[in-house]
Amino acid sequence: MNFFIAAFFLSVLFSSTAAYDPLDPNGNITIKWDIMSWTPDGYVAVVTMNNFQMFRHVMSPGWTLGWTWAKKEVIWTMVGAQTTEQGDCSKFKGNIPHCCKKTPTVVDLLPGVPYNQQFSNCCKGGVLAAWGQDPTASVSAFQVSVGQAGTTNKTVKLPKNFTLLGPGPGYTCGPAKIVPSTNFLTPDRRRKTQALSNDMECDMYILSVSGAETPELLRLLLVLLQRNNHFLPFLCLPESKLLSVVGVNTPRKDNTPLLQCTHHMCPVRVHWHVKVNYKDYWRAKVAITNFNYRLNYTQWTLVVQHPNLNNVTQVFSFDYKPLVPYGSINDTGMFYGMKFYNDLLMEAGQFGNVQSEVLLQKDKDTFTFKEGWAFPRKVYFNGEECMLPPPESYPFLPNSAPQSRAFLTTFIICVAFFFLAMM
Known part of the structure; x- marks a missing residue:
């Protein structure tokens, strides 16, 4: 199957400035938003979270990821995660989107879901281990099919106002920016395809009392x-x-x-x-x-x-x-x-x-x-x-x-x- 593979890479760095921790000065959480292929009215993206904090992990009940669509996008399907609300999809007949909210909220699936709902590094109940403790368990990912979004690099608008919440600290994010392209292995694992990339930085806030x-x-x-x-x-x-x-x-x-x-x-x-x-x-x-x-x-x-x-x-x-x-x-x-x-x-x-x-x-x-x-x-x-x-x-x-x-x-x-x- 021949299609143009483009990918936007949103790197969301959740580091601490107001609540800077000298014991983990380079700790951050990175979110990648990679557009892997185009569809008739949008694209299919892989969203990956990496916890690069040395000793802070996201414990149960797990992470909650949210954003605001730039236009009138909808989520047709999701694999490896789900939104907490569907929103108003009354204008759609027949094929109903997974979510029509302007500000969707996404959570991870629990372990043990059927195989056809799983994605690589998904289904951990939102738990992310600290990178310093277990790098293999510090990543979470899901796939999302976005509609009404545009079908070229020029017509697609990236999501904005990303938020990441967990049982501990919260995060507020800045605007996306261009970063160097990322590479992906093709399914046959013999060659790589490059992707266009964007970057976004976020600050962590923690309540602290002596x-x-x-x-x-x-x-x-x-x-x-x-x-x-x-x-x-x-x-x-x-x-x-x-x-x-x-x-x-x-x-x-x-x-x-x-x-x-x-x-x-x-x-x-x-x-x-x-x-x-x-x-x-x-x-x-x-x-x-x-x-x-x-x-x-x-x-x-x-x-x-x-x-x-x-x-x-x-x-x-x-x-x-x-x-x-x-x-x-x-x-x-x-x-x-x-x-x-x-x-x-x-x-x-x-x-x-x-x-x-x-x-x-x-x-x-x-x-x-x-x-x-x-x-x-x-x-x-x-x-x-x-x-x-x-x-x-x-x-x-x-x-x-x-x-x-x-x-x-x-x-x-x-x-x-x-x-x-x-x-």
């Missing part, structure tokens, strides 16, 4: 934050009463969280425990506990900033990857679950926790346990910076105890922990 300066009332309000920065109520019951609730682990249509009551009123706790102090090494235990009875955390990530992460010797039951955002300072690392083992943090209850231990070698020049040096400086859970309340006091050595024995005794007996509130 835990050390947050009043208790505001801290309580922060745990009510849900997707799109809206406040929703949650239910809080003592653990003894939770056991008598029918369907405690059943998701609700209104997505109302059901949290186990704790004094910190947070849905997640990260526990950093200095466990053993050896002569040349020291060992810390890291545990993450989920207090939400209606939410699993898929492909979770934990980013820790600590000066001794430059000498990580072994991580026992998490995967670990160092992050070097400043080029030379190796004090930041990402912990994440091993695939098919502990990459899913289950809802609250018996299995609602994951834990590991990390062995670090002592640096003779800078190593010290004084004034909380053993504890992280910053912690991110699933890309959200956690609040770190300062402890009232740090462990110290008694003056009368022998120096070597005091070190060993202090760090075996003392369970040093702090609570981190995920925002």
Whole structure:
């Protein structure tokens, strides 16, 4: 079949300027809009999303992509995704479009849909893994057939006002611009066809509050934050009463969280425990506990900033990857679950926790346990910076105890922990 293959490439870079994150300075999400072939009244395009963020991923219920048509375009068919509303298609008789809205909203399909509705890298429920954690799972794509759009490069107008929403940050996008052409393999995989390309940049916005300066009332309000920065109520019951609730682990249509009551009123706790102090090494235990009875955390990530992460010797039951955002300072690392083992943090209850231990070698020049040096400086859970309340006091050595024995005794007996509130 001979047809003219043209493609527009919309590269939507979701980077942070107002909410710039120095731990992931080059993180972005890129959207490609490639016109692959022409139809009698429009074209067929492949839309691809790539999450190039190192430790931020789009978790369930997944991404929502929207845009505004430049003219009176309609969507005839979609493969690998669907719109949330059809819109007013009353003027069409016989063959009814999939969507007639001026501003369509698209969501991913769930896993397990029939084969004829699938497209490559589709049907993940909108979940995008962080590129630093799993590059193969950080891409999502679907195919769309657009009508009433024009049939040449000169008559087609590109969509505008792209928006990308998820359970965490939101994104606002600027206008498209021309970028270098992209190449595609033909079905026989023997030659490439070039495409015309356009580029669009977007800024990420994140609500961020320092835990050390947050009043208790505001801290309580922060745990009510849900997707799109809206406040929703949650239910809080003592653990003894939770056991008598029918369907405690059943998701609700209104997505109302059901949290186990704790004094910190947070849905997640990260526990950093200095466990053993050896002569040349020291060992810390890291545990993450989920207090939400209606939410699993898929492909979770934990980013820790600590000066001794430059000498990580072994991580026992998490995967670990160092992050070097400043080029030379190796004090930041990402912990994440091993695939098919502990990459899913289950809802609250018996299995609602994951834990590991990390062995670090002592640096003779800078190593010290004084004034909380053993504890992280910053912690991110699933890309959200956690609040770190300062402890009232740090462990110290008694003056009368022998120096070597005091070190060993202090760090075996003392369970040093702090609570981190995920925002």
